[in-house]
Amino acid sequence: MTDQITIRRPDDWHVHLRDGDMLNAVVHHTACQFARAIVMPNLTPPVISVDAALAYRDRIVAALPAGTDFTPLMVCYLTDDADPMEIARGYAQGVFAACKLYPAHATTNSAHGVTDIRRLSSLLDTMQQIGMPLLIHGEVTDRDVDIFDREAVFIDRILTPLVRDYPALKIVLEHITTAEAVDFVEASGPLIGATITPQHVIINRNAIFDGGIRPHAYCLPVAKREQHRLAVRKAAVSGSPKFFLGTDSAPHAIGRKESACGCAGIFNAPFALESYLQVFEEEGALANFEGFASEHGPNFYGLRLNDGTVTLSREDVVVPDALTEGGISLVPFHAGETLRWRLVD
DSSP states (O other): OOOEEEEEOOOEEEEOOOSHHHHHHHHHHHHTTOSEEEEOOOOSSOOOSHHHHHHHHHHHHHHSOTTOOOEEEEEEEOOTTOOHHHHHHHHHTTSEEEEEEOBTTSSTTOTTSBSOGGGGHHHHHHHHHHTOOEEEOOOOOOTTSOGGGHHHHHIIIIIHHHHHHOTTOOEEEOSOOSHHHHHHHHHSOTTEEEEEOSHHHHOOGGGGGTTSOOGGGOOSSOOOOHHHHHHHHHHHHSOOTTEEEOOOBOOOOHHHHSSSSOOOOOBOGGGHHHHHHHHHHHTTOGGGHHIIIIIHHHHHHTOOOOSSEEEEEEEEEEOOSOEEETTEEEOBTTTTOEEEEEEOO
């Protein structure tokens, strides 16, 4: 039995750090586990310009504990009238690492998102020419489509034609939740990858309704049937370079979760590596953990691998029922549970 595992320092290729007091409360959790993170741009207002991205990056750096070695990778939020020249300028200057496509009203702070992907044709041409990745929240938002089918319908209606029409476009299908998404990514060429969250390999949709409404198990895309959880879990531990770590950690204060709103999002940053590693151990795939956490993402983005290492030790850690940071109380993923690994260095 392995009692300790050391891997190259990992990255988080999808995280929500929020802004203001919430940013100050949560950013250190991501920074103590990861060297870099793709930071989602769905603020209010959204990050749609180079200047806005630079300002947000400065706020993230200012919120880090002194001496923290952490690099936020900024993303441009796409709207119907996104400016290809502004986005290309940001990518050339190293400000933007990617663009994010939110279908309008698909998730938190997505009201300014894209209403029709055909309106982005000029931008998508530019992005494939310069090699800039497109990150996709892959759900349709039509009210006549069942919420549990929105990802599969998006793949059929939007993603398949997109890949056909822009064959040189690098695409990350984020936080995949279905067997259909796994099959699509596996059948596509090397320019198509996917991030996988801890929650979507650990819980299925029953968790949202276990003995009543469980708002802290509610995220978007929602967890699906067990067959889909198993398909996504198999992809995560497979060793395929197409799948890599992206927590989609999405903090909301307890009052925002336990309310008539029931905001979507699971706050998994404090124990992210411990959560993932437990899954890899259960699946007998510890040898594939470093690739998933530390190598596949940088290789897909064309970035260098990190220097340094992190070590996790086999040691029980009890996840608290809540964490209070700067006066903000949050419920972490696995609240009240005991995990079998602890990040020690």
